[in-house]
Amino acid sequence: MSTRRFNNVKDEDEQYHDKLRRKTENEEAxxxxxxxxxxxxLMNPRVLNTIVQKSNILPTDxxxxxxxGTGNLTLKLLEVAEKVIAIEIxxxxxxxxxxxxxxxxxxxxxxxxxxxxxxxxxxxxDLMVANIPYGISSPLVAKLVYxxxxxxxxxxxxxxxxxxxxxANPGDSEFNRLAVNVKLVADVEFVMxxxxxxxxxxxxxxxxxVKIHPKTEIPEVDFNEWCxxxxxxxxxxxxxxxxxxxxxxxxxxxxxxxxxxxxxxxxTIYSDYHVNDxxxxxxxxxxxxxxxxxxxxxxxxxxxxIINDILRSGGFEDKRxxxxxxxxxxxxxxxxxxxxxxxxxxxxxxxxxxxxxASNATMLL
Ligand code: SAH
Numbered sequence: 001m002s003t004r005r006f007n008n009v010k011d012e013d014e015q016y017h018d019k020l021r022r023k024t025e026n027e028e029a030x031x032x033x034x035x036x037x038x039x040x041x042l043m044n045p046r047v048l049n050t051i052v053q054k055s056n057i058l059p060t061d062x063x064x065x066x067x068x069g070t071g072n073l074t075l076k077l078l079e080v081a082e083k084v085i086a087i088e089i090x091x092x093x094x095x096x097x098x099x100x101x102x103x104x105x106x107x108x109x110x111x112x113x114x115x116x117x118x119x120x121x122x123x124x125x126d127l128m129v130a131n132i133p134y135g136i137s138s139p140l141v142a143k144l145v146y147x148x149x150x151x152x153x154x155x156x157x158x159x160x161x162x163x164x165x166x167x168a169n170p171g172d173s174e175f176n177r178l179a180v181n182v183k184l185v186a187d188v189e190f191v192m193x194x195x196x197x198x199x200x201x202x203x204x205x206x207x208x209x210v211k212i213h214p215k216t217e218i219p220e221v222d223f224n225e226w227c228x229x230x231x232x233x234x235x236x237x238x239x240x241x242x243x244x245x246x247x248x249x250x251x252x253x254x255x256x257x258x259x260x261x262x263x264x265x266x267x268t269i270y271s272d273y274h275v276n277d278x279x280x281x282x283x284x285x286x287x288x289x290x291x292x293x294x295x296x297x298x299x300x301x302x303x304x305x306i307i308n309d310i311l312r313s314g315g316f317e318d319k320r321x322x323x324x325x326x327x328x329x330x331x332x333x334x335x336x337x338x339x340x341x342x343x344x345x346x347x348x349x350x351x352x353x354x355x356x357x358a359s360n361a362t363m364l365l
Contacts, residue, residue, distance in 0.1 A: 031070075031092050033201060038133025039090070041069050042157065044198035051209055052076045054191050055129045055155040064125035064151075066117045066132050066140060071097040073131055078106045085125060086110065087117040122147060128154035134205070137162050138178065145186045145212065146223060154212040157194060163208035175322050177234040181227055184326055187213045219330055228343035229333045233321040241332075242317035245307045248300070255303045258341060310335050 033039040042048060051073065057063060057080045068074045068086040070093060077084045078101065088094050094114045101110050113120060118139050128151060132140055137158055144154050158166070166188045168174035182188065191209035196202050232254070236244050245251065311317040314335050321329070336343070 031096065034090070036135075037090060038067070038135050039069060039093075040199040040201060040203045042072055042131045042194075042198060043200050044194075047192075047194050047198050047209075048073055048076050050192060051129065051131075051155055051157065052080060054209070054211060055127055055153070057081050057127060057129070061126040061152075062124065064122060064128045064130075066128070066130040068097055068112070069093050069131075071100045073129070074110065075100065075104065075106075077129060078104075078109055081127075082109065084110050085113065085123055087113045087115060087120055087122075089114070089116050118143065122149050125149065126152050128156070130155075131157040134159045134162070134203075141166070141178075141182060141212070145182055145214065151214060153214075155191065155209060156212065157207055157209050160193065160206040160208045163190070163210050166210060166212075170325050171323050176237055177230050180230050180234065180321075180326070180329065182212075184221075184226065185215055185218050185223075187215060189213065219326070221330060221333065222344070224344040225337070225342060226330075226333065228345075229336070230321075230329070232343055233329070233332075237322040238320055240318050240320055241311055242308070244321070245311060246304070251300060251304055251307070254307075254341070254343070255300060257343070257345060258303075260345070306339065307341070310339055310341070 033041070055063075057077070059080065059082060061081045062083040062085060063077050063081040065074055065077060065084055065086040068088050074084055074086055074097060086097070088097065091114055094112050097110075097112060098107070101107050111123075113123075118136055122143070128144055141154075141156070144151070162178075165174045165176060165178050166182055167190055168176070168179045170180075179188075189211040191211050194207040194209060196204070196206050199207075232250065233241065233244060235250070236247075308317070311332075314332055316328075316332050319328070324332075333343075
C-alpha cells in the first residue's frame with residue numbers, strides 16, 4: 001500500500017518536473033531559477049531516495065532542510081520523518097513548496113521559515129538533510145558543526161571539490177583550514193557522487209553527498225582561539241611553521257593583539273622572557289612589572305625569538321601545517337597559550353562566542 005502510494009507520488013513528481021523543465025526551456029516558466037541563489041533542483045529520484053536512505057531517519061525525527069526549493073527532497077523527507085523544518089530564502093519557492101505538500105496532505109508536518117538560513121537561528125532538530133545552495137557551503141557547515149544545536153548527523157549535497165576538501169586528511173593535497181576546523185568537532189563520511197545531469201538547470205560543477213557526524217568527544221579548546229590559530233597557520237599551509245611565523249606583517253599583527261589582550265586582562269605576558277632577555281638592553285623594560293606594551297610590545301625581534309623558541313621547543317619549526325594532526329596542532333596551540341600568546345582578539349562569554357562563531361563562520365572556514 002505504502003509502496004504504491006510512494007510510486008504514485010514519484011510519478012506525479014516526475015510529471016511535475018517534466019512540466020517545469022518544459023516551461024523553463026520554453027522560457028514560459030512561472031518561476032525563473034536564479035543562479036545567484038544556487039537554484040539547481042535535484043531531479044533524479046534515485047539520488048533523492050539514496051540521500052533519504054543514508055540519512056537514517058527515524059519516524060520520531062525532526063529534520064532540518066536548508067534550501068528546499070520546490071520540495072523534491074522535502075516530499076521524500078516527509079514520508080519518513082515526523083517533522084520537517086525547511087528554511088528557504090525565496091518566497092516563490094515557498095509558495096510552490098506549500099502547494100505541493102498540501103496536495104499530498106502533509107502540511108501538518110512541515111514548517112517553512114522563509115528567511116536566509118545564515119541569518120536565522122536554527123530551531124531544534126535531530127538531523128540536517130539538504131541539497132544546499134553551494135554559495136553558502138562554508139558558513140553553513142560552520143553553523144552546523146560549531147552551532148549550539150546538538151544533532152545526530154547532517155547529510156549534505158555539496159559541490160564535489162568542497163566535499164573533497166571536507167573529506168581530506170593531513171598530508172592530502174586538499175587538506176586545509178576547512179577540513180582541520182570541521183574535523184576538530186565532526187567526522188565526515190563520503191556517501192556518493194552526483195552527476196551535474198541530475199539537476200535542473202544543469203550546473204557547471206559535479207556534486208557529492210557527505211554525511212557529517214558530530215564527535216562524541218571534542219577536545220577542550222576555545223573554538224574562537226582554535227579557528228584564529230588555524231587561520232594563521234594555514235595562510236601558507238605548505239610552508240614550514242618556521243617560515244610562516246617569520247612573516248613580518250603577521251608577526252606585527254600578532255604582537256599587536258597581545259598588546260591589546262595584555263591591557264584588557266591586565267596580564268603579565270611573557271614575564272619569563274623579559275626577565276631573562278631584556279634586562280640590560282633597555283632599562284625601561286624591567287619596569288611596570290611586565291606590562292606587555294611597556295616592555296616587549298615594540299620589540300618585534302624579541303617577539304620573533306619568543307615564537308621561535310616555542311616552535312623549537314615542540315619540534316615544530318620544520319613541520320608544515322598541512323601535514324599536522326589535530327593532536328599536534330592542539331599541542332602547538334597549547335604551547336603558545338602557555339606562553340600567553342593568543343590568536344583570537346577578545347575573551348568573551350560563551351554565549352557571545354558561539355554567536356560570533358556562527359555569524360563569522362565565513363571567516364572561520
Ligand atoms: N533542495 C532543492 C533545491 C536546491 S536549490 C532541490 O534539491 O531540488 C537551493 C535552494 O536554496 C534554492 O531554493 C534557493 O532559493 C535556496 N537558498 C539560496 N540561498 C539561501 C539561503 N541563504 N538561505 C536559505 N535558502 C537559500
